[in-house]
Amino acid sequence: MGSGSPAERSTAGPGAFELHPAASPLLGADGLRDLDDLRAAFAVIGVPYGSPYRMENVHSGAADAPRVFRERANARFGSHSDRWDFDLGGTLFGETGLGMADVGDVVGNPRDLPGTAAAATEAMRAIVDGGAAPIVLGGDDSVPILCARAFAAERPVINVLQIDAHIDFRDEVDGIRDGYSSPVRRMSEMPWVGQIVQVGARGTGSARPEDVTAALAAGNVIVPAEQVHSQGIGTVTAAMRDDLPWFVTLDVDGLDPTIAPGTSCPLPGGLDFRQANALFTAVGRDFDFAGIDIVEHFPGLDVGGTTSLTLTRLLVVLIGHAARRRATRVPEHVVAVA
Numbered sequence: 001m002g003s004g005s006p007a008e009r010s011t012a013g014p015g016a017f018e019l020h021p022a023a024s025p026l027l028g029a030d031g032l033r034d035l036d037d038l039r040a041a042f043a044v045i046g047v048p049y050g051s052p053y054r055m056e057n058v059h060s061g062a063a064d065a066p067r068v069f070r071e072r073a074n075a076r077f078g079s080h081s082d083r084w085d086f087d088l089g090g091t092l093f094g095e096t097g098l099g100m101a102d103v104g105d106v107v108g109n110p111r112d113l114p115g116t117a118a119a120a121t122e123a124m125r126a127i128v129d130g131g132a133a134p135i136v137l138g139g140d141d142s143v144p145i146l147c148a149r150a151f152a153a154e155r156p157v158i159n160v161l162q163i164d165a166h167i168d169f170r171d172e173v174d175g176i177r178d179g180y181s182s183p184v185r186r187m188s189e190m191p192w193v194g195q196i197v198q199v200g201a202r203g204t205g206s207a208r209p210e211d212v213t214a215a216l217a218a219g220n221v222i223v224p225a226e227q228v229h230s231q232g233i234g235t236v237t238a239a240m241r242d243d244l245p246w247f248v249t250l251d252v253d254g255l256d257p258t259i260a261p262g263t264s265c266p267l268p269g270g271l272d273f274r275q276a277n278a279l280f281t282a283v284g285r286d287f288d289f290a291g292i293d294i295v296e297h298f299p300g301l302d303v304g305g306t307t308s309l310t311l312t313r314l315l316v317v318l319i320g321h322a323a324r325r326r327a328t329r330v331p332e333h334v335v336a337v338a
Helices: 061-077 113-129 143-149 183-188 209-217 225-231 273-286 306-328
Strands: 018-020 042-047 100-106 133-138 158-163 193-199 221-223 246-251 289-295
Touching: 042 061, 042 113, 042 143, 042 306, 061 100, 061 133, 061 289, 061 306, 100 113, 113 133, 113 143, 133 143, 133 306, 143 158, 143 183, 143 246, 143 289, 158 183, 158 273, 183 193, 183 209, 209 221, 246 273, 246 306, 273 306, 289 306
Parallel strands: 042 100, 042 133, 133 289, 158 193, 158 246, 193 221, 246 289
Antiparallel strands: 018 100
């Protein structure tokens, strides 16, 4: 689908949203203008804007990521959907009969940040209600809050796996409670979120000692990067329950900067590609998959497109395995929202 005028949701008032079509849908996905027509198992959506701490950060380098990531991923792998993938043992969707749609990007209004946030959640809610797993291209690290709100229900319907150098458990920063230092704190307060597993923490960030204490008191499982290096990815998957589908939130700085330099807070010692690939394989193959967001990807800071290459391969592995699991079993636990 070519670019064109935004497609507006046929609703009005709070939560109404516009989607701007992707100039080139991700990895050969079907371009879709109207979410009422969504029939695919996976739906790509760009969410460039979250809840920045300062107005100058409204359009950060991460806001360009949905567009640039599609361009770079498609330039390298856009024609590979029907090619054999040795990590999957077949093509992306193999014999599953499943597919992926790209619904474009949520149109944001820097003069109405609360309205923009509500619109993003409403768009993702429409995807979830349509039975698809959202593949969310962010955006800064406040976007996960908007994603998790899309699953709102009166009971737990998802677990959350965070891959990040930081635990993001500040209650507020400068009076702002939905900023990029707080997404996991906000998720822990949502009654529809069950278990939270956090992997990749290292070094220093916004967390103070009391924030780590609060995260552990909330029941979160924290697996520092060094524990992965010494014990393997099995130390993460062994801690993950299989009672609910898993939503993955990937902050690019959770990965080592040698494989993902295009982020605002690179820190040595993150997950390497083999570890991340093994984790994404396990999540897609061994657990029910609810969706994923990718945030803090700054294309302007990338080196030779390395970050986009890494993220594309991880997404392909996750989606490919999740499609095979979804096609071959009837889930005992289905994401259902009230």
